[in-house]
Amino acid sequence: MGKNIFKRKEPLTDTQLLMSITICIFLVMYLFAMIFLQGGFLHAQQIFDMLNDNASLLIVSCGLTIVMIGGGIDISVGAVTSLVVMSCVLYLNRGGNLFVSILLALGIGLAFGLVQGFLISFLDIQPFIVTLAGMFFARGMTTILSVNPQKADHAVFNALKDTKIEIPWLGYVAKNGNLVPARIELGVIVAFVCVAVIFVILKFMPLGRHFYAMGGNQTSALMLGINVKRTRFMSYILSGLLSGISGYVFLMHTGAGNATNAAGMEMNAIASSIIGGTPLTGGVGNVIGTLFGTLTLTTIKKIVVSSGFNDPWWQSITTGGMLCFFILLQSIVLSRRGKKKA
């Protein structure tokens, strides 16, 4: 029995399998765009633009991925992002301190995480209802703060906002002969740091593994000696905190607060996580997958626009189709594997 233990290479785990599928599809899709649509897709700036525009989406998706791995759901993330944007703009415009504004963003996110996490973990209330209420509350508070759009008017902040990292060798030569270097906003760096930190937490820290255990089988996790309530609490705190960060990054990208900011972001974030290989069933998933999920979602929208389907409805119809494709694919792949095991 013991002989063949080390011989065979392990088959991929569910998480690895789903993530690999997403990465492959993303690469194929992007290659397709480079070959047939050319244009912007040939420049590195295209990817950077996608990242610049979606850094905050990526951050909330990471938070959502954590919650979803733990078997929960958080639909307040978009609204919290919006509330953070509005609060920070108003604070900065009153001559506030930049550093304090960052703390404010983190504080709002953390507060939502704490309250929602407490209600869900310790009072056993369904996460959908709690975070739905959280979403209503954050959206309502945003309009109470200001119904009108507010533009950030703060010298230090604007300087920070306009800081971009330029990478000349990834740039391209424009039609007029000038070299346009590739530009990355600070928000993207923040997003990547978030992805990296969460990747490490999920993979190498006990807390992260506890998220997987809890999402895989809650009763088992309890029996294995994991403090399920605390673990679930932590997942919502992380998600709330990331929503706070996302709000600040959103503000650094747009430089203005608006009541309709980040509208529908929660659903985009759920879509990114699912496409990235984190099904809502819990216990499976990875933030690297989520990164590619976000990229896939953005790329498909760009491809639709570049292909000449300019009517406003095409983008979301394609997104829906894409989502449908991935959901079906994952369901079929996972159920086939399930059958093989039995």
Next chain:
Amino acid sequence: MQEDTLLQMRHIDKRFPGVRALNNVDFTLRKGEIHALMGENGAGKSTLIKILTGVYQMDGGEISVEGEKVSIRSPQDAQKGGISTVYQEITLCPNLTVSENMFIGRGKGAWVKHKALEKRADEILTRLGIPARSSQQLGSCSLAVQQMVAIARAVDMNCKVLILDEPTSSLDDKEVNMLFTLMRDLKSRGVGIIFVTHFLEQVYEVSDRITVLRNGELVGEYLTKDLPQVELVAKMIGKELDELSDLSESDVHEENFNEVLYEAENLSSSDAKPFNFSINRGEVNGFTGLLGSGRSESVRAIFGADKVTGGSVKVKGQNVKITHPIDAMKHGIGYLAEDRKRDGIIAELSVRENIILALQVMNGIFKPISRSEQEAFADEYIKALNIKTASRETPVGSLSGGNQQKVILARWLLTHPDYLILDEPTRGIDVGTKLEIQKLVLKLAEEGVSVTFISSEVEEMLRTCSRLIVMRDRHVVGELKGKDLNQAQVMKTIAGGEA
């Protein structure tokens, strides 16, 4: 003796709404002993264990480990106190790897060192002879291996008290022996093992001491070698075993059947290999074989519970197609599934709704049974089968295991089946109800109902069946009837000796 005491539970009380689950129960476990905890369903075994593992809080009494009083409020507390449990249902996470399942929830450091843990896990697995690899996803292992991983986890936690709650119910003989070797090994290292099981032979094979509970009260503690099996059963059910002799074997082995009710040729399903099978009107026959031999899969194929892939079926001489449960039901076949919780009861619905469910399905969705009729049916069967329930509107999930099983039996009897398949109807229920069910089977047969009876206790089958189909490795390997129908011959055929 006193200094050998490892775990002492004294005057334990536990009440649930309306029930006194444990009443002043004492339990003592010594170092290096295997202590069987015995009792009928509802005796309070699982409650006692759940108190010990921190799932329930006791209402009164005290627990001490190695002489020190402890308070156990959660599974973590129990683990810290050196008390580990391996449950009947696998309580591991199938989405994690084997090594993670062994070490999760125990680490102290800030980091999970996957490589180091996997190496250590492999060492333990090899030492215990468990056929799994540490980096494998647990969900890809068989159930038996998953169970052994759970034991490996407990072993590695240097537990002082190891609780094995029905650990052998999903293992085959070889695996059971492996487990016993492991248990003896642990015992020699001074671990105290609490062993809960329904298999009497296993108790006598491996345990040193037996504690018997009945109706939430302590009956007594005995040395295994001083307590004959018959007496043990008597203590468990609280009455002498005269009743068992009611069912003498001679009653059932007559063969004057004249009508073949059901006949299958080369029937196969996604889970069952092709087999032939037939049953006469009024006959009781059984499938036997070890767990995993394909006996349950075969009857599931008869009922259309799994995807039927081939073969021809005749009911009362007519060629019919049975691919879904509803087809089988329409041809007068009923099926009581092996796993009562998963495939039988609708826990939150009332006894009444559970009883009329199958009949309602057969009537179709557009012909609902009126409320008054439903109540009449429910009352009739609650009385006929002596179902102990507060009322017909009580959720069936709150009944005891034996009574739940009776509700499901009532459900099928109400459809007035010609052919009833009972897969492990007596598993995990008390001895009294077991007898009632066996008697019922014989009564049904007298009334002309054909019954296929499956039980892991061969004796039970010998008492009720006039013909046994023996399966091994998913194939029918023999059919026993008449004078061949005895324990020795059955064992021989199952084991693969000369028939």
Next chain:
Amino acid sequence: MKKNVKRFFSGGLGQLTIPIIAILLLVIFNLIRDPSFFSIGIAHNSDGNMVLAGNLISIINGASELAILAMGMTLVTAACGGQDISVGAAAAIAGSVFVKVLKSSGGNIHGGLVVAAFVAACIVAVLFASFNGTLVAVFKIQPMIATLILYTCGRSIAYWINGGATPTVSSPIINAIGSFIPGIPIPTPVLIVVLMAILFRLLFHFTSLELFTQSVGINGSAARLNGINSTFIKLLSFVILGVCVAVAGSIGVSRLGLINHETLLLDVEMDTILAVAIGGNSLGGGKFKIGGSIIGAYVIQMLTITLYAMKVSSTDVKAYKAIVIILLVVIGSPVVKAKFSKFASKVFNKEKKAVVKGAE
């Protein structure tokens, strides 16, 4: 009496405890705040009909679409253990189809055409619902994820149906559906809710759908082995929801006399799920009470109207609504309930002891 109070607090009313408490609290609050809140008057509307008017009427009227959707959602929740988050988007599609058919005749809207338009809306809504249902029942995808697809693109499909326009329809018939039938003082949508509720009652009386749905929702595997076709039951629940969506969409369009794909029944999916939950139904499926969900819908609407009456702007309402929702679910949460009933039994026991002592 004391026993009743005790039973009440320990959830003796079963799953209707929360919605009934909620309604009572809101009524008491409004009575204190402004006793005239509940006055019902008779007014002449723009067509010169005598109609009922007042806050209560606008609550009951305004909750119509929500109540209808909540009925269907309860069934889906019970059978599938999850929710359809695409009902708002699907209602926009149904509304668009409704208008498209009405517009096809070139302005001459007669009764037959309205029926045809409604049937068309029903067919389209049921088709989309079947798509959702197939994903859930056949491919075994969680309802929330499966319906996320239509949620994402539904309103765009609605936009596309009318070619990016927001056409208006005006006709006495449409007006009658959306507000009042001449001669009847009760708003038509309310009558439609009553009609739908009766239809559901009849459906449960003349079929075993309730038993089968609960069986599938509680234990799918056992239901299958008892011959219930759970795929069919789940699909059927979505189809029934589809019909509800078409009815709600048509009412919504008739109220305004136009289809706006962006705003028609916006965010209604969230309110609908909330109505189901406030109604005491488990969002995890299983046992259900449609009546609870209907009451839940009125609780939500009453809350909204109360807030409007307190001069809260429509955009800010959400924040207050959220607080009330949280309060409601906290009161209803099993943990708090257990603590509360423990506390209550302590208090009552103490009193009992005191009484006994006094007797001595």
